Amino acid sequence: MNLLLLMPSDLLGADRALVRDPRQLKHLHEVHRAAQGDWLRIGVSNGLMGRGQLVRLEAEEAELVVTLDQPPPPKLPVTLLLALPRPKMLRRVLQTVASMGVSRLVLLNSQRVEKSFWQTPFLAPEAVQEQLLLGLEQACDTRLPEVQIEPRFKPFVEDRVPALVQDTLGLVAHPGNYPSCPWGLDLNQKITLAIGPEGGWIPYEVTKLQEVGLQPVQLGARILRVETAVAALLARLFSG
Amino acid sequence: MNLLLLMPSDLLGADRALVRDPRQLKHLHEVHRAAQGDWLRIGVSNGLMGRGQLVRLEAEEAELVVTLDQPPPPKLPVTLLLALPRPKMLRRVLQTVASMGVSRLVLLNSQRVEKSFWQTPFLAPEAVQEQLLLGLEQACDTRLPEVQIEPRFKPFVEDRVPALVQDTLGLVAHPGNYPSCPWGLDLNQKITLAIGPEGGWIPYEVTKLQEVGLQPVQLGARILRVETAVAALLARLFSG
Numbered sequence: 001m002n003l004l005l006l007m008p009s010d011l012l013g014a015d016r017a018l019v020r021d022p023r024q025l026k027h028l029h030e031v032h033r034a035a036q037g038d039w040l041r042i043g044v045s046n047g048l049m050g051r052g053q054l055v056r057l058e059a060e061e062a063e064l065v066v067t068l069d070q071p072p073p074p075k076l077p078v079t080l081l082l083a084l085p086r087p088k089m090l091r092r093v094l095q096t097v098a099s100m101g102v103s104r105l106v107l108l109n110s111q112r113v114e115k116s117f118w119q120t121p122f123l124a125p126e127a128v129q130e131q132l133l134l135g136l137e138q139a140c141d142t143r144l145p146e147v148q149i150e151p152r153f154k155p156f157v158e159d160r161v162p163a164l165v166q167d168t169l170g171l172v173a174h175p176g177n178y179p180s181c182p183w184g185l186d187l188n189q190k191i192t193l194a195i196g197p198e199g200g201w202i203p204y205e206v207t208k209l210q211e212v213g214l215q216p217v218q219l220g221a222r223i224l225r226v227e228t229a230v231a232a233l234l235a236r237l238f239s240g
Numbered sequence: 241m242n243l244l245l246l247m248p249s250d251l252l253g254a255d256r257a258l259v260r261d262p263r264q265l266k267h268l269h270e271v272h273r274a275a276q277g278d279w280l281r282i283g284v285s286n287g288l289m290g291r292g293q294l295v296r297l298e299a300e301e302a303e304l305v306v307t308l309d310q311p312p313p314p315k316l317p318v319t320l321l322l323a324l325p326r327p328k329m330l331r332r333v334l335q336t337v338a339s340m341g342v343s344r345l346v347l348l349n350s351q352r353v354e355k356s357f358w359q360t361p362f363l364a365p366e367a368v369q370e371q372l373l374l375g376l377e378q379a380c381d382t383r384l385p386e387v388q389i390e391p392r393f394k395p396f397v398e399d400r401v402p403a404l405v406q407d408t409l410g411l412v413a414h415p416g417n418y419p420s421c422p423w424g425l426d427l428n429q430k431i432t433l434a435i436g437p438e439g440g441w442i443p444y445e446v447t448k449l450q451e452v453g454l455q456p457v458q459l460g461a462r463i464l465r466v467e468t469a470v471a472a473l474l475a476r477l478f479s480g
Binding site: 002073095096099100101138139140141183184220221222223224225227228231232233234235236239 | 242313335336339340341378379380381423424460461462463464465467468471472473474475476479
């Protein structure tokens with residue numbers, strides 16, 4: 001936790017905040033070993049960042065005097081269409097996506113997504129939000145990515161992706177004889193990027209994504225785990 | 241497992257192999273649900289890659305007819321000096337490092353590495369090798385990175401790093417008012433790259449690394465987890 005992310009409801013007036021989230025209090029006590037008088041980097045969910053001084057730290061409550069005067073870092077102008085990863089990977093990928101600054105994430109079905117993955121409790125809105133907040137607290141950001149869950153591939157791709165892709169560079173990462181993934185784009189270039197499941201998209205899915213404007217690109221001979229591929233692709237696209 | 245990585249001792253003559261590794265057999269049976277006659281992508285540790293056909297698959301043994309005719313993908317010409325991550329992260333980072341193609345990894349001490357991390361059984365040579373093999377089997381590579389364990393920061397940096405850095409571009413990733421990390425290098429550019437622990441290098445460590453030829457570079461405002469930073473930095477450096 002490199003930033004203590006407060007909810008707007010934690011703010012008491014313009015310069016005071018009260019932390020009551022058990023996870024955050026546990027972290028302050030056990031990891032930060034914080035004490036009264038300590039300064040912490042703070043932010044408000046979907047708002048500004050700044051610094052706060054601990055004026056009271058108890059087991060179930062902490063009070064801070066806060067100054068909020070800095071904008072959060074820019075988001076990446078990316079809509080990421082990601083085949084739903086297995087539950088354990090999902091949690092880490094949500095953190096990765098939030099910490100890298102993705103604007104919008106669509107968790108999508110694919111032939112190679114096991115049906116059981118859709119039953120995981122980690123897809124519940126609170127569980128998703130928890131991982132996203134961890135990612136923001138890691139990266140020092142305050143703005144949550146939008147997350148959308150799409151358990152049906154074909155209607156989503158046919159009916160919704162065309163509007164998403166409009167005015168963006170549409171890319172689908174897929175091994176094969178395709179152009180290399182572009183690199184060194186600037187933050188004005190909006191991207192729609194599709195990343196498949198472990199085992200990859202099936203050819204039908206690549207064709208469908210291509211039909212709605214996503215161009216297949218490859219990343220080289222190495223096949224990366226989803227989480228590694230997400231970080232590597234985003235870092236490459238915006239390496240400029 | 242996108243590639244079944246055989247040990248040279250698994251080969252019986254030029255075109256036969258016998259798999260007896262319980263982990264690999266379990267994977268063939270339970271994940272691949274392989275059957276006699278199936279073709280698999282295979283490779284030999286530190287050797288060639290190719291294809292193999294399963295001619296016999298039993299609980300404790302599998303026999304393949306193999307053709308080994310392809311070189312493994314090029315390694316990244318990178319020596320990565322990595323502050324020892326916490327044990328759980330260490331295992332994943334070893335996989336990431338192997339799957340991204342790093343040539344050499346040095347696990348190094350730092351002020352912010354907890355002493356207990358050095359006691360983990362995951363640092364035993366067999367445990368390290370297991371994670372590296374998983375990374376190679378993920379990425380379809382056969383060449384293990386060299387791994388070196390250095391529990392003393394100062395003597396290693398003073399006595400050994402100068403020779404490592406020679407004829408390479410030396411970089412230390414560190415947040416702050418530093419030049420941006422370079423990008424788009426080609427595979428002829430050798431790199432020595434130092435990545436700190438969660439919490440970062442302390443200023444003394446940055447100074448010491450700078451004194452032996454590693455130039456501090458930053459990656460932007462976002463602070464990434466070690467595993468994500470490794471993937472993002474390598475993808476950025478060799479994005480060309």
